Amino acid sequence: MITGTDRVKRGMAEMQKGGVIMDVVNAEQAKIAEEAGAVAVMALERVPSDIRAAGGVARMADPRIVEEVMNAVSIPVMAKARIGHIVEARVLEAMGVDYIDESEVLTPADEEFHLNKKEYTVPFVCGCRDLGEAARRIGEGASMLRTKGEPGTGNIVEAVRHIRKVNAQVRKVVSMSEDELMTEAKLLGAPYEILLEIKRLGRLPVVNFAAGGVATPADAALMMQLGADGVFVGSGIFKSENPAKFARAIVEATTHYQDYKLIAELSKDLGTPMKGIEISSLTPADRMQDRGW
Amino acid sequence: MIKIGVLALQGAVREHIQSLEACGVEAIAIKHKEELAEVDGLVLPGGESTTMRRLIDKYDFMDALREFARSGKPMFGTCAGLILMAKHIVGYTEPHIGVMDITVERNSFGRQVDSFEADLMIKDVADSFPAVFIRAPHIVEVGENVEILCKHEDRIVAAREGHFLGCSFHPELTDDHRLTAYFVEMVKEAKEKQLEKAGSH
Numbered sequence: 001m002i003t004g005t006d007r008v009k010r011g012m013a014e015m016q017k018g019g020v021i022m023d024v025v026n027a028e029q030a031k032i033a034e035e036a037g038a039v040a041v042m043a044l045e046r047v048p049s050d051i052r053a054a055g056g057v058a059r060m061a062d063p064r065i066v067e068e069v070m071n072a073v074s075i076p077v078m079a080k081a082r083i084g085h086i087v088e089a090r091v092l093e094a095m096g097v098d099y100i101d102e103s104e105v106l107t108p109a110d111e112e113f114h115l116n117k118k119e120y121t122v123p124f125v126c127g128c129r130d131l132g133e134a135a136r137r138i139g140e141g142a143s144m145l146r147t148k149g150e151p152g153t154g155n156i157v158e159a160v161r162h163i164r165k166v167n168a169q170v171r172k173v174v175s176m177s178e179d180e181l182m183t184e185a186k187l188l189g190a191p192y193e194i195l196l197e198i199k200r201l202g203r204l205p206v207v208n209f210a211a212g213g214v215a216t217p218a219d220a221a222l223m224m225q226l227g228a229d230g231v232f233v234g235s236g237i238f239k240s241e242n243p244a245k246f247a248r249a250i251v252e253a254t255t256h257y258q259d260y261k262l263i264a265e266l267s268k269d270l271g272t273p274m275k276g277i278e279i280s281s282l283t284p285a286d287r288m289q290d291r292g293w
Numbered sequence: 294m295i296k297i298g299v300l301a302l303q304g305a306v307r308e309h310i311q312s313l314e315a316c317g318v319e320a321i322a323i324k325h326k327e328e329l330a331e332v333d334g335l336v337l338p339g340g341e342s343t344t345m346r347r348l349i350d351k352y353d354f355m356d357a358l359r360e361f362a363r364s365g366k367p368m369f370g371t372c373a374g375l376i377l378m379a380k381h382i383v384g385y386t387e388p389h390i391g392v393m394d395i396t397v398e399r400n401s402f403g404r405q406v407d408s409f410e411a412d413l414m415i416k417d418v419a420d421s422f423p424a425v426f427i428r429a430p431h432i433v434e435v436g437e438n439v440e441i442l443c444k445h446e447d448r449i450v451a452a453r454e455g456h457f458l459g460c461s462f463h464p465e466l467t468d469d470h471r472l473t474a475y476f477v478e479m480v481k482e483a484k485e486k487q488l489e490k491a492g493s494h
Contacts, residue, residue, distance in 0.1 A: 001411040001446075008408045011305075011466045012427050015339045015373070018303040037347035039303065039340070074399060075341055076428065098405035098428070121406045248347075255302055255348055256324070 004121035006143070012076070012099065012123055013144035013207040016040060016230055020220065020251050021209070023047045023234040026065065027072035029243070036247035040076040040099070042232070043069035048105050048152030049235035049274060052286065058106045060088040063095060070096070078125070083292055084110025093122040099144070101125045104291035105151045105234075112293065117141030127211065129162045129289060131169035135190035135198075138206060145204065147228070148289040149212015152235050154276035156213045156222065158289060163210055163226045173198050212289070215273050217253030217266045224257035241271030295480055298323040298332035302348040304340020304373060308465035312473040318480075326357035334367040334480035337374025337390075339427070339463050342399070345373060346389050355390065362392040367456040367483050369476040375459040376430050383433060393457040394436030401431045401448070413462075415443040415451055418475050424450070424462035431461050456483055 019039030024030045030041045045061040046054060060081050070077045076098035081088035083102055088109070092100050102115055104127050117124040118141030127148035128134035134145050147166070149159030169188070173195050176184060181199065185192040197205050210223030211232035220231045231254050233247075240246040249266040256262050284290070299309045301322035313320035313336070323329060335358075337345075349355055362368055370378040370393075377389040381396035402408070408427045415422050424445075432449035435441060443451035443460070451460040451472075456479060464472040 001409050003407060003409045005410050007425050007466060008410060008427060011425050011463060012405055012408065014305045014308065014466065015341065015427060015463075017305060017307075017340070018301070019341060019344055034343060035347075037344045039344050075343055076405060093406065096404045096406055123405065251344070251347070252351065 009123035009143035010206050013125070016076075016144075016209075017207060018255060019230045020247075020254050021078065021230065021232045022237055022247060023232075024069060024238070027068045029238055030069045030072045030077075032244050033237070033247055034073045034075050036244060037251040038075060038247065039230070040078055041069060041073060042078045042080065042101065042234075043097075044080060047235040047238060048288070049154070049239060050152075051105060052152045060085070060092065060106070063091065066092070066095060066097060080106055081115075082106040083108040084113050084115060086115060089115055089120065089124075093120055097122060099123050099125055102142075103127065104148060104288045108291050114140050114292070117143075125209075127289070127292060128166060128208075130165045130188070131173070132188035132190045133292065134166055134204065134208070135188065135194040138194050138204075139191035142206065144207050144209070146209040146211040146232055147223075148292070149210070149214075150279055150282070151212045151288050152277075153213050153279065153282075154215035154236060154274040155279055156215065156219045157279055159210050159213045159223060160226065162212075162289075163208075163223060163228055166204075166208065167227045170198060170204060174202050214250075215276060216270075217249045217263055220250050221253045221257035221263055224254055230254065235274055239274040246270055294319055295334075295477065295484065296321065296332050297334045297336065297477070297480060298329065299336045299338055300345070300374070302352075302354075303344045304338040305463065305465055306338055309336045309338050309371075309473075312465045312470050313477065315470045316474045316477045318477055326352065326354050329357050329361050332366075333484050334369070334476070335361060336476070337368065337370040337377050338465070339372035339374060342373040342376040342389065345377060349377075349389070358390050359392065362390065362457070365456055365483060365487065367458065367476065367479045368392070370457075370459040371463055371465065372427065372429055372461060375432075375461060378457060378459055379432075380436075381434075393454050393459055394439055395432045395452060395454070395459065396434040397430045398433050399430050400428050402426055402429050404428065411445055413443050413445055413450070415472065416440075418442065419469075419471050422464075422471065423467045423469055424464070425466045426450075426462045429461040432459070
């Protein structure tokens with residue numbers, strides 16, 4: 001009997017497919033998320049849009065909040081650690097968190113190196129904007145990917161850019177002949193072995209969710225249609241007027257992403273969604289997606 | 294030609310479809326209850342049971358699934374699917390589909406850091422079977438007509454009751470398709486029986 005194998009860690013993410021993972025900041029929100037049909041919750045101290053508003057250094061959540069959420073629900077609980085912060089990740093693992101997000105939403109602790117995720121029993125999810133970044137994270141041991149998008153903006157444009165880019169690059173690698181892959185690995189900055197695995201499987205070896213800007217049921221369905229395996233919703237739900245209704249609508253739109261009549265019904269009377277931020281108005285320091293290397 | 298459905302509301306649908314296809318049968322994803330009429334057997338995949346239950350209710354799937362079970366067509370639940378099939382769930386007053394005479398306990402091996410792989414001996418299937426347990430449930434108790442197929446550390450992790458098959462682990466996550474093939478045989482036998490019955494009338 002062995003724990004922490006690739007199969008167990010990647011398999012956990014496979015079980016989340018077709019589902020919605022919701023950001024929550026307390027037990028009450030976690031229960032609303034579970035009741036609405038979330039496949040997991042991300043326990044945070046602040047949702048990304050509030051992190052943007054607060055400024056300063058964003059760190060791992062207070063373990064009290066994570067513990068409170070873990071005690072409140074039976075679905076898996078994820079939590080965020082800063083990029084490269086070995087101790088935050090180990091603390092979350094020791095608490096029994098089900099998945100760790102090594103996340104650009106928090107202020108990076110290391111501007112050169114990500115965590116060596118292979119060394120942990122707990123699985124990790126990491127953000128990516130292109131296949132090079134995706135493959136480097138898998139190479140370090142990430143068991144699940146998500147687009148970075150631009151968190152806390154309520155603007156889907158960056159997540160769309162990232163999922164299209166990754167999937168186009170995957171298709172290219174799959175169609176290349178094997179003797180071209182080493183040069184492609186060099187150009188992408190991707191581990192060669194991971195590209196070989198992608199070519200052999202015809203897809204990424206781990207699940208890839210959409211994240212960073214999903215604000216409406218139609219946004220969630222759009223990401224599914226573009227090939228995401230599932231959706232993370234951060235600020236969108238609990239910043240909306242009726243979180244329970246909003247959360248249910250996102251779950252259903254994700255399951256039935258090609259049923260447009262249903263999505264029309266779901267989208268009625270949801271109240272005002274989060275206001276959203278135009279990406280070009282962000283200063284370079286505000287762009288969370290550029291964190292990570 | 295045998296055709297088997299995989300309930301596709303959420304979870305590891307693709308893996309089950311691939312495993313069924315590797316066993317030489319046609320497999321389709323079931324997203325709407327009307328599609329149940331097309332298939333000879335049904336797999337309830339792993340995923341999150343609370344999510345699947347909400348979507349089952351929302352899309353009025355429950356009666357159709359119970360009718361499918363009553364009609365004698367085989368059902369195979371893995372992990373969350375096993376929880377959906379069980380008549381009793383520890384800590385809950387009501388079951389989900391509630392057709393298999395077993396009591397299950399959710400997340401009974403612990404959280405994700407306790408998830409594991411183990412080699413199992415499964416009666417009538419394999420002497421050594423690679424099993425992946427992910428936040429897995431286990432079967433606490435079985436009814437008198439239920440046959441225990443496998444135990445791991447004294448906990449029941451696979452069982453069969455007539456045309457119902459269930460396991461705690463994920464046979465769809467490895468390349469060993471023997472348990473899926475065992476289910477395919479159950480579906481073939483059930484279909485032959487139904488054809489005979491139809492012929493004798």
